[in-house]
Amino acid sequence: MVVNAFFATFAAKKTKTTMAPRKPSIPKGTRDFSTAEMARRNYIFDTIREVFGLYGYRQIETPAMENLSTLMGKYGDEGDKLLFKILNSGDYLRGTDRELIDAGDYVHLTPQISDKGLRYDLTVPFARFVVQHREELQLPFKRFQIQPVWRADRPQKGRYREFYQCDADVVGSDSLLNEVELLQIIDQVFRRLRIRVAIKLNNRKVLAGIAELIGAPDKLIDITVAIDKIDKIGIDKVNEELSERGLGDEAIAALRPILEISGSLTERIARLETLLADIEIGRRGVEELREVTEATRALGLEAELDLDVSLARGLNYYTGTIIEVKALDVEIGSITGGGRYDNLTGVFGLDGISGVGISFGADRIYDVLNALDLYPEATRVATEVMFVNFGTAEASAALAAAKRMRAAGISVEVYPDSAKMKKQMAYANASSIPYVAIIGESELAEEKITLKEMATGSQDLLGVDEIIARLRP
Amino acid sequence: MVVNAFFATFAAKKTKTTMAPRKPSIPKGTRDFSTAEMARRNYIFDTIREVFGLYGYRQIETPAMENLSTLMGKYGDEGDKLLFKILNSGDYLRGTDRELIDAGDYVHLTPQISDKGLRYDLTVPFARFVVQHREELQLPFKRFQIQPVWRADRPQKGRYREFYQCDADVVGSDSLLNEVELLQIIDQVFRRLRIRVAIKLNNRKVLAGIAELIGAPDKLIDITVAIDKIDKIGIDKVNEELSERGLGDEAIAALRPILEISGSLTERIARLETLLADIEIGRRGVEELREVTEATRALGLEAELDLDVSLARGLNYYTGTIIEVKALDVEIGSITGGGRYDNLTGVFGLDGISGVGISFGADRIYDVLNALDLYPEATRVATEVMFVNFGTAEASAALAAAKRMRAAGISVEVYPDSAKMKKQMAYANASSIPYVAIIGESELAEEKITLKEMATGSQDLLGVDEIIARLRP
Numbered sequence: 001m002v003v004n005a006f007f008a009t010f011a012a013k014k015t016k017t018t019m020a021p022r023k024p025s026i027p028k029g030t031r032d033f034s035t036a037e038m039a040r041r042n043y044i045f046d047t048i049r050e051v052f053g054l055y056g057y058r059q060i061e062t063p064a065m066e067n068l069s070t071l072m073g074k075y076g077d078e079g080d081k082l083l084f085k086i087l088n089s090g091d092y093l094r095g096t097d098r099e100l101i102d103a104g105d106y107v108h109l110t111p112q113i114s115d116k117g118l119r120y121d122l123t124v125p126f127a128r129f130v131v132q133h134r135e136e137l138q139l140p141f142k143r144f145q146i147q148p149v150w151r152a153d154r155p156q157k158g159r160y161r162e163f164y165q166c167d168a169d170v171v172g173s174d175s176l177l178n179e180v181e182l183l184q185i186i187d188q189v190f191r192r193l194r195i196r197v198a199i200k201l202n203n204r205k206v207l208a209g210i211a212e213l214i215g216a217p218d219k220l221i222d223i224t225v226a227i228d229k230i231d232k233i234g235i236d237k238v239n240e241e242l243s244e245r246g247l248g249d250e251a252i253a254a255l256r257p258i259l260e261i262s263g264s265l266t267e268r269i270a271r272l273e274t275l276l277a278d279i280e281i282g283r284r285g286v287e288e289l290r291e292v293t294e295a296t297r298a299l300g301l302e303a304e305l306d307l308d309v310s311l312a313r314g315l316n317y318y319t320g321t322i323i324e325v326k327a328l329d330v331e332i333g334s335i336t337g338g339g340r341y342d343n344l345t346g347v348f349g350l351d352g353i354s355g356v357g358i359s360f361g362a363d364r365i366y367d368v369l370n371a372l373d374l375y376p377e378a379t380r381v382a383t384e385v386m387f388v389n390f391g392t393a394e395a396s397a398a399l400a401a402a403k404r405m406r407a408a409g410i411s412v413e414v415y416p417d418s419a420k421m422k423k424q425m426a427y428a429n430a431s432s433i434p435y436v437a438i439i440g441e442s443e444l445a446e447e448k449i450t451l452k453e454m455a456t457g458s459q460d461l462l463g464v465d466e467i468i469a470r471l472r473p
Numbered sequence: 474m475v476v477n478a479f480f481a482t483f484a485a486k487k488t489k490t491t492m493a494p495r496k497p498s499i500p501k502g503t504r505d506f507s508t509a510e511m512a513r514r515n516y517i518f519d520t521i522r523e524v525f526g527l528y529g530y531r532q533i534e535t536p537a538m539e540n541l542s543t544l545m546g547k548y549g550d551e552g553d554k555l556l557f558k559i560l561n562s563g564d565y566l567r568g569t570d571r572e573l574i575d576a577g578d579y580v581h582l583t584p585q586i587s588d589k590g591l592r593y594d595l596t597v598p599f600a601r602f603v604v605q606h607r608e609e610l611q612l613p614f615k616r617f618q619i620q621p622v623w624r625a626d627r628p629q630k631g632r633y634r635e636f637y638q639c640d641a642d643v644v645g646s647d648s649l650l651n652e653v654e655l656l657q658i659i660d661q662v663f664r665r666l667r668i669r670v671a672i673k674l675n676n677r678k679v680l681a682g683i684a685e686l687i688g689a690p691d692k693l694i695d696i697t698v699a700i701d702k703i704d705k706i707g708i709d710k711v712n713e714e715l716s717e718r719g720l721g722d723e724a725i726a727a728l729r730p731i732l733e734i735s736g737s738l739t740e741r742i743a744r745l746e747t748l749l750a751d752i753e754i755g756r757r758g759v760e761e762l763r764e765v766t767e768a769t770r771a772l773g774l775e776a777e778l779d780l781d782v783s784l785a786r787g788l789n790y791y792t793g794t795i796i797e798v799k800a801l802d803v804e805i806g807s808i809t810g811g812g813r814y815d816n817l818t819g820v821f822g823l824d825g826i827s828g829v830g831i832s833f834g835a836d837r838i839y840d841v842l843n844a845l846d847l848y849p850e851a852t853r854v855a856t857e858v859m860f861v862n863f864g865t866a867e868a869s870a871a872l873a874a875a876k877r878m879r880a881a882g883i884s885v886e887v888y889p890d891s892a893k894m895k896k897q898m899a900y901a902n903a904s905s906i907p908y909v910a911i912i913g914e915s916e917l918a919e920e921k922i923t924l925k926e927m928a929t930g931s932q933d934l935l936g937v938d939e940i941i942a943r944l945r946p
Contacts, residue, residue, distance in 0.1 A: 030536035038532040054879040056856035056886035059511040063503035089625040152562040175889035383529035406527040413529035416648035
């Protein structure tokens with residue numbers, strides 16, 4: 001396949017029928033990642049990956065393209081529109097319904113000319129994966145997945161058409177230990193990244209209990225949609241919205257003390273328990289909250305753990321625990337979220353698979369790390385040592401020395417051309433290479449290397465082994 | 474964005490307008506990668522990535538989608554057909570030319586309803602990247618890139634519509650030291666993967682010299698296309714093809730001694746030098762070959778280094794060194810290839826950027842490793858220790874112990890449910906977890922853990938620190 005590509009590239013060059021604009025660009029909402037950006041992004045991904053691994057979550061990958069039948073109808077009408085659809089190969093016009101075309105009915109034409117789309121998130125492909133490979137999977141199945149997703153959203157600051165999601169889910173277990181473990185994972189990841197966070201918890205059963213308590217069990221969704229905004233618009237506006245959504249004054253009044261619960265986490269859970277004492281589902285929700293928070297706190301947590309009865313995150317999607325993480329030192333939306341769901345795979349015909357999962361928002365975490373400049377030194381340095389090139393004989397000696405240093409795990413470049421010293425040093429500087437190694441005429445005779453530390457300018461005449469010992473003490 | 478996705482998922486569930494089939498599947502030519510497959514693939518990618526890094530190559534990433542104007546015309550007519558094109562969002566029918574539709578002219582309709590495509594290789598996006606970010610790049614620019622590419626090829630064994638490429642290129646330097654370094658990288662990667670390989674070298678200037686020597690300089694492409702097949706079809710068939718391509722008997726006869734050069738690498742280069750002594754371009758090619766092979770061999774190489782004058786790989790694409798790697802112990806096509814090109818970015822309006830690069834074929838390397846079963850033990854094991862769950866109090870102790878073990882870098886699971894012992898052990902077995910840790914009533918009282926080694930069945934009663942000391946000696 002590599003041959004084909006190069007061959008084809010040649011063919012294109014020969015025929016010279018290029019349509020390329022003078023200054024090429026990329027589709028709006030997409031990004032190139034430079035070497036410096038990739039170093040920082042890999043630091044985030046590697047941290048998340050390592051923590052997932054310590055908890056026994058194992059990686060899977062799914063194709064970028066899914067059948068449209070897998071994707072359509074899973075994200076609502078708006079989501080269907082935001083799916084990137086792939087034009088069928090070959091003569092896609094053949095067999096299409098010309099009446100649809102004449103009527104300009106592109107919505108109904110689409111399934112006739114496209115049967116694949118780019119994945120929109122990692123949740124639906126995971127559900128599809130679990131059902132498709134059900135026979136091979138050992139339950140409980142703990143998987144993580146770090147891959148890009150694509151959405152035809154209007155691009156805006158911090159919102160991209162291609163972005164990465166980092167999901168960990170366990171399916172096939174009802175145990176709250178899974179929640180405890182996911183909270184530990186969240187805590188570990190942000191501790192390692194040195195981002196101070198608050199983890200907010202809620203439980204869908206508590207929300208259901210509240211709706212029942214205030215006499216509006218059928219208004220659960222209206223209530224949660226409205227109170228989810230309390231941080232943004234305040235309680236008065238929330239009450240207005242609840243009223244618009246058909247909630248009576250009595251219900252709104254009954255809701256108020258719940259939204260105003262205060263005190264320590266333990267106190268608030270106790271207060272909630274009292275308020276929901278007579279509501280079976282609410283009591284169960286409080287019990288789950290207590291169990292999860294107590295077990296997590298017993299293990300010791302760096303993050304703040306918080307109860308937030310206004311937290312809804314996707315409403316009916318979740319059936320138990322709901323989790324959301326906020327950075328404490330940067331104003332930004334939620335940087336991680338998740339929760340328990342009962343029927344992830346039902347839409348693909350497999351019922352009864354319960355699960356719980358979290359999703360790290362890599363792009364927002366990247367923004368937080370940038371804002372706080374929390375990257376460790378290692379992400380700034382790629383090559384540790386650059387050999388200056390003074391010509392054939394010197395470069396040969398440099399290559400041999402470089403080989404030994406690489407065997408010791410040191411990243412080394414030999415400047416490829418015997419260019420002017422000034423140019424070579426400028427390259428080292430611009431590439432943030434911390435050490436420059438020099439083998440000139442005298443070093444060649446002495447079989448030594450002058451090692452220059454760029455930050456201080458200090459120089460030493462050393463053997464290869466001495467350099468290795470200094471850089472890898 | 475996470476909120477939106479979950480919200481939308483909920484909305485979809487509510488409306489229940491699912492189109493999903495009972496048994497979901499993925500598009501043909503694409504693959505899911507299971508946890509075991511990912512462990513093996515990551516072993517390959519990590520090895521390649523680490524070696525790239527030791528030589529100062531730094532990672533970039535480009536978007537999955539490129540503008541069609543960037544992609545079209547770069548891979549020949551066949552390549553244009555094999556591009557996956559993305560349907561424009563919204564009312565893509567508006568403004569289309571109905572005459573094209575009525576005529577069924579989908580080829581000319583496509584640019585009206587699609588302006589983006591999925592990347593077909595990493596070379597064209599890299600060229601686009603270099604031109605687009607020219608101002609920010611420090612030359613020589615050494616980048617590597619490991620990302621999937623997509624081609625609407627007819628799927629067949631070993632050929633996929635989504636597969637990974639692993640490319641390293643350096644642009645902005647003519648020095649042959651780059652070739653030497655890339656050969657060292659190839660050698661290192663396959664040494665680490667324990668795959669025995671032969672690296673075949675050729676040089677485009679040698680091919681040009683040969684064409685000139687036999688009096689057919691205008692037939693360079695015909696000659697290289699034909700002799701590239703010599704391994705597959707033999708010299709007689711090659712000669713037949715050369716004849717069909719218009720080469721005279723004299724030229725064919727003159728070519729024969731070149732194709733039959735034998736002896737050691739040094740002898741063959743010497744012989745080639747003699748044959749091409751009067752051809753300026755050929756002499757330069759031989760000189761380059763000699764310089765690259767001598768410098769590489771002086772550094773010590775595990776791989777066989779070989780001259781192959783029939784090696785063409787993409788013809789005019791390359792302008793100097795041509796590289797191809799074959800596995801010695803498995804019958805499979807080339808597993809890595811590359812070479813020097815002089816005008817990668819010319820098609821995007823930036824001339825004079827010379828470069829040299831290699832591309833590891835991750836999927837074929839994966840096949841070779843599978844065939845030879847060369848994976849290290851670590852790729853078979855994910856979780857090292859699983860705690861059996863005997864109920865609330867025991868599980869709490871297990872969670873606390875697990876936390877300490879994870880802090881020591883050990884991957885630990887606590888079985889989430891207090892299921893039957895048999896079921897838990899079956900899970901550990903099926904997941905290839907090498908150690909099971911047991912905290913039952915007596916261990917709880919003693920504050921100890923029974924550590925069972927699954928392979929031998931041997932058990933020891935140990936403290937957490939003792940377990941850590943045993944697993945991380």
